[in-house]
Amino acid sequence: MAQTVFIGAGSGFAGDRTDAAGPVVDALMRCDGPRFLMFETLAERTLALAQLARRADPSRGYNQAIERFVAPVLARCLDANIRIVGNFGSANPPAAARLLAQAARRLGLRAPRIAYVEGDDLSGRLTPAELAARETGGRLLAGAPDIISANVYLGAGAIAEALDRGADIVVTGRVADSALALGPLMHAFGWKADDWDRLAAGTLAGHLLECGAQITGGYFADPGIKDVPRLAEVGYPILEVDAAGGMVVTKPPGSGGRVDRQTVVEQMLYEIHDPAAYLAPDVVLDLGDVTVTELGADRVQVTGARGKPAPETLKATVCVDGGVLGEAEISYAGVNAAGRAQLAAGIVLERMRQRAPSLAIRVDAIGVTSVLGSAGVIPDIHSSPNTDVRLRFAAQAADAADVTLLLDEVEALYCAGPAGGAGVRRHTTARLASASCLIERRYAETRVVMLEDAA
Amino acid sequence: MTVLLRDIATARSGDKGNRLNIAVVCRDPRHYDALARQLTAARVAAVFAARQPSAVMRYDLPKLAAFNFVLDDVLEGGVNASLGLDGHGKSLSFLLLDIPIEIDAHEPRLAHGSQHQTV
Numbered sequence: 001m002a003q004t005v006f007i008g009a010g011s012g013f014a015g016d017r018t019d020a021a022g023p024v025v026d027a028l029m030r031c032d033g034p035r036f037l038m039f040e041t042l043a044e045r046t047l048a049l050a051q052l053a054r055r056a057d058p059s060r061g062y063n064q065a066i067e068r069f070v071a072p073v074l075a076r077c078l079d080a081n082i083r084i085v086g087n088f089g090s091a092n093p094p095a096a097a098r099l100l101a102q103a104a105r106r107l108g109l110r111a112p113r114i115a116y117v118e119g120d121d122l123s124g125r126l127t128p129a130e131l132a133a134r135e136t137g138g139r140l141l142a143g144a145p146d147i148i149s150a151n152v153y154l155g156a157g158a159i160a161e162a163l164d165r166g167a168d169i170v171v172t173g174r175v176a177d178s179a180l181a182l183g184p185l186m187h188a189f190g191w192k193a194d195d196w197d198r199l200a201a202g203t204l205a206g207h208l209l210e211c212g213a214q215i216t217g218g219y220f221a222d223p224g225i226k227d228v229p230r231l232a233e234v235g236y237p238i239l240e241v242d243a244a245g246g247m248v249v250t251k252p253p254g255s256g257g258r259v260d261r262q263t264v265v266e267q268m269l270y271e272i273h274d275p276a277a278y279l280a281p282d283v284v285l286d287l288g289d290v291t292v293t294e295l296g297a298d299r300v301q302v303t304g305a306r307g308k309p310a311p312e313t314l315k316a317t318v319c320v321d322g323g324v325l326g327e328a329e330i331s332y333a334g335v336n337a338a339g340r341a342q343l344a345a346g347i348v349l350e351r352m353r354q355r356a357p358s359l360a361i362r363v364d365a366i367g368v369t370s371v372l373g374s375a376g377v378i379p380d381i382h383s384s385p386n387t388d389v390r391l392r393f394a395a396q397a398a399d400a401a402d403v404t405l406l407l408d409e410v411e412a413l414y415c416a417g418p419a420g421g422a423g424v425r426r427h428t429t430a431r432l433a434s435a436s437c438l439i440e441r442r443y444a445e446t447r448v449v450m451l452e453d454a455a
Numbered sequence: 456m457t458v459l460l461r462d463i464a465t466a467r468s469g470d471k472g473n474r475l476n477i478a479v480v481c482r483d484p485r486h487y488d489a490l491a492r493q494l495t496a497a498r499v500a501a502v503f504a505a506r507q508p509s510a511v512m513r514y515d516l517p518k519l520a521a522f523n524f525v526l527d528d529v530l531e532g533g534v535n536a537s538l539g540l541d542g543h544g545k546s547l548s549f550l551l552l553d554i555p556i557e558i559d560a561h562e563p564r565l566a567h568g569s570q571h572q573t574v
Contacts, residue, residue: 262482269523
């Protein structure tokens with residue numbers, strides 16, 4: 001059995017850097033033991049948008065950046081037997097798997113064994129009313145609106161199975177983010193599905209990796225008080241996990257960023273509710289006995305994860321139409337910018353009270369140098385005079401026409417508002433509203449398919 | 456003596472729907488007791504009074520020298536519903552870091568600055 005398993009993070013969200021995985025793979029190539037590279041690219045909104053894309057075109061609905069994430073490292077991963085696990089299948093894992101097979105061919109590489117995981121998509125398995133009956137913490141689904149997407153968070157078992165069957169690449173849709181690391185660990189160490197402490201350790205490993213650079217100095221720097229060396233070249237994390245579930249957090253040698261007690265504990269508690277009961281599909285993780293020890297430069301040991309039996313139900317995210325968000329901005333700068341901005345805000349709100357009295361409007365006042373700077377010059381933010389206000393107006397409605405009224409009023413300030421109104425930008429965004437449901441496990445019909453076996 | 460929370464601790468915001476969590480991590484574990492006494496859930500709720508939290512919970516993690524605060528219904532509906540620019544609440548930890556904390560003379564005064572060595 002393996003002594004140490006190495007897992008690197010290639011991305012921490014859908015919009016992450018596509019060149020981050022390169023240095024991680026270079027570092028993994030020098031490690032001795034089973035090695036994995038995980039890509040986390042799937043947020044609630046990302047998945048719902050993917051579902052809409054798949055509806056419009058059945059060959060779409062996966063992460064459009066998948067090739068940009070994987071192609072730069074695929075040759076090295078296949079050569080060095082670094083196996084890739086990613087949730088970039090979004091709403092269409094089979095299509096994503098086929099795309100990766102094509103990418104390998106185009107790059108002239110050997111054909112990778114690609115597995116995809118299905119079963120997270122609940123469409124057709126539960127009616128809107130049945131989903132509504134399982135909603136927790138809200139009543140968004142009570143009126144049985146049109147469901148855009150309903151996906152249950154699958155666990156790590158299917159990923160482990162795919163790796164057991166020899167997959168070089170495992171493509172999933174919605175799985176618990178932490179499962180992207182737990183699956184490889186269950187595979188490499190043979191951890192059983194009721195070995196709660198080890199499953200908890202693997203879940204913690206995944207949680208530490210799932211946001212990429214957030215554990216190596218990203219989302220951390222505060223100049224003068226929390227400095228991060230060479231943040232522009234921040235290295236993404238690598239975990240070294242042992243068979244007992246202890247782990248060391250590190251990053252590629254020579255990369256920017258920092259790994260120490262502070263960065264690790266901040267990320268350990270990121271998006272956590274009760275630290276004694278972090279609910280995952282495979283286990284309930286208890287962080288109460290976890291200890292964090294700095295072993296040396298950019299090496300931090302994490303031990304003591306405790307596990308309790310997996311929850312009886314699985315969490316699902318259900319997305320419905322959320323109407324339209326409208327935003328419009330206008331700037332006032334120079335002497336008496338504040339007075340002119342205040343006047344402008346009053347005018348817009350007064351006119352909207354007459355034209356759309358029930359529309360809730362938010363006004364933000366943004367300001368350092370929104371209009372008086374020059375192209376190619378980074379503004380000196382510290383010493384800028386406080387004479388710049390960029391007003392931002394926002395409203396949301398089921399009908400786009402209602403928010404358009406607001407955007408029109410802001411634009412009309414050019415000619416009919418206070419002096420010097422500048423730089424109007426207006427934008428509408430279709431919104432998705434999401435609800436959480438607790439679903440009985442029998443509705444998650446998890447299935448692992450090897451692409452070569454799929455017709 | 457009085458210091459600001461940011462002098463002795465770091466903080467990070469995270470979101471789940473309309474729920475915000477803020478992890479507060481002591482820079483020096485010797486400040487844990489001072490924060491345990493003073494950084495109460497009620498005090499954190501007062502900092503966020505404008506957002507009208509429906510509940511504020513504090514979870515203590517002495518082995519990590521950290522606390523986890525969970526604030527319900529403070530994200531104006533969360534990332535899918537808020538009219539604000541920061542529906543995730545990512546900026547909100549910095550509201551908390553500005554509050555004053557009393558520390559005893561025998562406790563380390565400032566744990567300021569990076570103790571991290573570049574290699």
